[in-house]
Amino acid sequence: MERVDFLVVGAGLAGAALATHLAASGREVLVLERGRFPRHKLCGEFLSPESQALLRNLGCEPDIRDLEPARITATRFSVASGRELEFPLPGEGLGLSRYALDALLYARAVAAGARVEVGVEVTDVAPGPDGDLVVQAGGRAVRAGWVVAAHGRRARLDRALSRPFMARAHPFMGLKRHHRPRSGPEGARLAEALAGHVEIHAFAGGYCGMSFVETGEVNVCMLLQGGLPSVGEGAPWARVVAHLSAANPRLAERLGALEPSEPRPWAVAQVPFTPKEVHRGGVLFLGDAAGMIAPLAGDGQAMALAGAEALAALLRAAPGRPGPAGRDRVAEAWDRAWRRRFALRLKVGAALQARLLEPAAADRTLRWVGAVPGLAGLLVRATREG
Numbered sequence: 480m481e482r483v484d485f486l487v488v489g490a491g492l493a494g495a496a497l498a499t500h501l502a503a504s505g506r507e508v509l510v511l512e513r514g515r516f517p518r519h520k521l522c523g524e525f526l527s528p529e530s531q532a533l534l535r536n537l538g539c540e541p542d543i544r545d546l547e548p549a550r551i552t553a554t555r556f557s558v559a560s561g562r563e564l565e566f567p568l569p570g571e572g573l574g575l576s577r578y579a580l581d582a583l584l585y586a587r588a589v590a591a592g593a594r595v596e597v598g599v600e601v602t603d604v605a606p607g608p609d610g611d612l613v614v615q616a617g618g619r620a621v622r623a624g625w626v627v628a629a630h631g632r633r634a635r636l637d638r639a640l641s642r643p644f645m646a647r648a649h650p651f652m653g654l655k656r657h658h659r660p661r662s663g664p665e666g667a668r669l670a671e672a673l674a675g676h677v678e679i680h681a682f683a684g685g686y687c688g689m690s691f692v693e694t695g696e697v698n699v700c701m702l703l704q705g706g707l708p709s710v711g712e713g714a715p716w717a718r719v720v721a722h723l724s725a726a727n728p729r730l731a732e733r734l735g736a737l738e739p740s741e742p743r744p745w746a747v748a749q750v751p752f753t754p755k756e757v758h759r760g761g762v763l764f765l766g767d768a769a770g771m772i773a774p775l776a777g778d779g780q781a782m783a784l785a786g787a788e789a790l791a792a793l794l795r796a797a798p799g800r801p802g803p804a805g806r807d808r809v810a811e812a813w814d815r816a817w818r819r820r821f822a823l824r825l826k827v828g829a830a831l832q833a834r835l836l837e838p839a840a841a842d843r844t845l846r847w848v849g850a851v852p853g854l855a856g857l858l859v860r861a862t863r864e865g
Contacts, residue, residue, distance in 0.1 A: 483509040484799030486614055486623035487593075488601045488636060491520070493766025493783035494629035495584035498593035499537050500791030507799065508593040509623075511616050513600035513630075516585045520577035521655045521745045523688050524698045525551065525677055525777045528570030529863055533784035542583050549574030549691035554859075555678045557729035558841040564848060565676075566855040572677065572777070574692040576657075601630070603639040604762050610802035612761050624799045625806070627790065629765040629783075632750060637768075640760050644751050651750035652707075653774075655700040656716070657692070658737035669736035673697065679775055680733065681835045682726030686775060689733060696740050702774055704836055706748070716744055752829060757817045758810035761803070765790055769817060772825050773832035776862035782821055789816050827861040 485501055487494045490512035502508045526534070526548070534543060551572035555565040589595055599617040604626050607613035611622040628636055637645050660666030677690040687701035707719060716739060724731035750771070757769045766783040790813060797809055834840040848854050 480613075480620055480622050482611065482622040483507055484624045485509070485794065486511065486612075486621060486626050488614075488626065488628040489513075489630035489766075489768070490516075490585050490588065490595055490597070491581060491629060491631060491766065491783070492584060492780055493768075493787050494627070495581070495588045496533070496537060496784050496787035497627060497629060497765060497791055498588040498595070499584070499591045500788060501794060502588065502592035504791075504795050505592075506795065509621065510588060510593055510595040511599045511601050511614075512585075512595060512597045513634075515597045517578050517582040519655075519745055520581060521653045521700065521747050522577045522780070523677075523690075523700050523774050523777060524574060524576050524580075524692050525688075525690060525780070526573040526575055526580075527777055527781050527863070528568075528572065529778070529781040530784055531573060533781065533788060536788065537584070537587060537784075539583060539587055542587075543573070543575065543580075546575060546579050546583075546693045548693045550675060551677050551690055552675045553677075555676050556681070556845055557678070557727060558681045558835075558845055559683060559727050559838040560842045561728050562842050562845050563729065564845045564855070569856060569859060574677070574690045574698070576692045576694065576696075576698065579693060600635065601628075602635050604628075604636065604760060606761065606803075610800065610806075624801055625763070625794060625797070626761065627763045627765050627794075628768050629787075630768050632747065632767045632771060634768075640762060642755065642759060644753050644755050647751075647753060649749045649751045649753070650705050651752065652703045652705075653701070653747040653750050654703065654719070654744050655698065655746075656739055656744040657694070657696040657741045658699050659696055659740045661736055661738050665736045669733060673733075677777065678733070679835075680727045680730035681838075681841045682723065682730065683838050684836055686835050687723065687727075687730055688774065697737060699734075699737065700774070702750070719744075752832075754825075757814050761806050761810075763790065763810060763813055770821065770825055772821075772862065773828035775832055775835060776824065776828040778824060778828070778862050781863065782824075785820065786817065789820065824862045827858070831858065831862075
């Protein structure tokens with residue numbers, strides 16, 4: 480049976496970043512990814528200043544600069560009542576598609592010396608001989624000293640490990656589709672208004688974020704509580720747009736000035752925001768597999784990259800053959816480090832999201848934030864600092 484010191488499940492932001500950090504320090508790393516690159520991912524596609532610093536640590540800054548991402552300096556909120564609020568970001572953000580970013584990080588991990596296999600799904604991890612873990616993937620078994628699961632929101636591996644969140648129903652659904660401004664004055668006005676901004680438009684039971692990415696397209700990404708029962712699951716995009724346009728006047732204006740540039744929307748159901756454990760059965764969890772922040776915080780990608788950097792620091796000092804006791808010590812240290820760094824921002828993000836999903840509460844929140852100098856900046860920092 481093949482054996483490796485470090486096996487990473489998933490080559491998205493968190494997994495590829497961790498593999499790069501470990502491989503660059505001379506550790507043996509195998510990454511198993513069920514998808515293929517390049518690929519689209521359901522994501523707000525907003526890189527905060529924190530994300531950019533973490534990508535700089537990976538040596539990705541020149542490649543990202545070459546992609547010419549959209550520059551974002553301000554946030555604009557609107558709610559169903561028509562109330563709006565705009566405030567500057569504490570630093571320049573970037574609009575960069577996951578189609579480009581994931582492929583870049585995948586290539587960076589390979590260049591650092593990690594072995595990455597795509598089209599391979601990990602289905603189970605169990606204790607094996609000599610203290611190793613045995614990973615079942617793509618019809619074969621691999622022994623590993625360490626297994627880090629960075630596979631995203633949910634996967635077959637979560638069910639195999641009997642993770643508690645998999646036994647619960649999660650009412651949230653995500654939708655994403657790239658668009659272009661329509662030709663004519665309507666599209667021109669939208670392009671001018673959206674330039675340099677990331678917008679979030681709230682309505683009863685959901686919100687929609689949008690901003691430009693490096694292709695000149697607008698990423699339209701939304702979170703819906705309870706799906707779209709009034710239009711039906713799997714409804715044509717035009718009916719979804721009509722439903723959302725009736726829910727928020729500014730969102731109606733924006734969607735009316737856009738036209739889809741992709742053949743279909745990307746959808747994910749059962750999006751879990753409930754707390755998750757960060758280790759189980761000897762497996763360490765990273766990125767969305769460890770916990771998801773509310774998308775409105777714009778911090779999910781930064782959390783993935785920061786978590787990878789922090790976990791790499793723990794694992795670089797660990798032996799390649801840790802045994803159960805050594806693995807447990809690192810797991811406990813990782814649990815403390817993860818919660819110390821991310822627990823507060825997860826709570827703040829969840830509280831803000833709950834208010835944004837209810838129109839009256841969303842209107843009051845925007846009114847308070849607009850009336851109290853510095854409150855907007857305080858809330859932004861609270862979703863980025865542990």
